Amino acid sequence: MYKNMEEAILKDKFLNELVSKGSVSLDQLTHLFENKEDKIIAIVSEFERKGLAKAIRIEQGIGILTVRRLDYAVQFYNEGGFTKIQESKINTQNRNEELLLLQKKNLELQNENLMYAQTIRDKENVIRELEAKNKFFELLKNYWWLFTILFSIGIFIGKVLN
Numbered sequence: 001m002y003k004n005m006e007e008a009i010l011k012d013k014f015l016n017e018l019v020s021k022g023s024v025s026l027d028q029l030t031h032l033f034e035n036k037e038d039k040i041i042a043i044v045s046e047f048e049r050k051g052l053a054k055a056i057r058i059e060q061g062i063g064i065l066t067v068r069r070l071d072y073a074v075q076f077y078n079e080g081g082f083t084k085i086q087e088s089k090i091n092t093q094n095r096n097e098e099l100l101l102l103q104k105k106n107l108e109l110q111n112e113n114l115m116y117a118q119t120i121r122d123k124e125n126v127i128r129e130l131e132a133k134n135k136f137f138e139l140l141k142n143y144w145w146l147f148t149i150l151f152s153i154g155i156f157i158g159k160v161l162n
Contacts, residue, residue: 008086011043012077018053018069019077025066052076 014032017024024032033039044067047053052073056066080087140147 005083005086005090008082011046011082014043014047015052015073015077015081018047018067019074021069023066023068029067047073050076 010033014024014029017028017032029040029044030037033043044053044055047067048055050072051070053067053069056068
């Protein structure tokens with residue numbers, strides 16, 4: 001990504017030269033691109049494809065003599081040029097990465113929520129079971145005297161009938 005930004009800045013320097021001077025000679029191109037002929041050809045070809053410049057060649061397809069600015073180059077330069085395009089790509093990529101991170105975090109939180117919900121249901125079931133047992137013991141506690149009386153009556157009736 002950093003290399004792409006450097007390349008965008010270099011293209012914008014070339015675009016600045018084109019916009020300010022109207023045309024750039026082969027000597028200026030070689031100075032600007034540090035004598036890297038393959039880079040000069042690639043960037044000039046890209047400028048031609050985008051409608052920013054027209055290369056004047058010695059022979060068809062061989063040897064660039066000079067590069068002239070086309071009308072769209074000024075508008076493209078004023079809109080921010082290649083640097084703005086690259087910054088937009090970086091911003092989009094950063095937003096996408098942030099979106100993926102947030103989606104991952106959201107999924108983790110949803111999974112965690114499901115685990116807690118299951119734990120809560122399990123605990124509620126345990127509470128219901130304990131409450132049912134507690135009711136039985138409460139009945140025994142509240143009516144123990146009745147059970148004692150009934151038991152005593154049962155013993156008494158058993159002795160009387162014998």
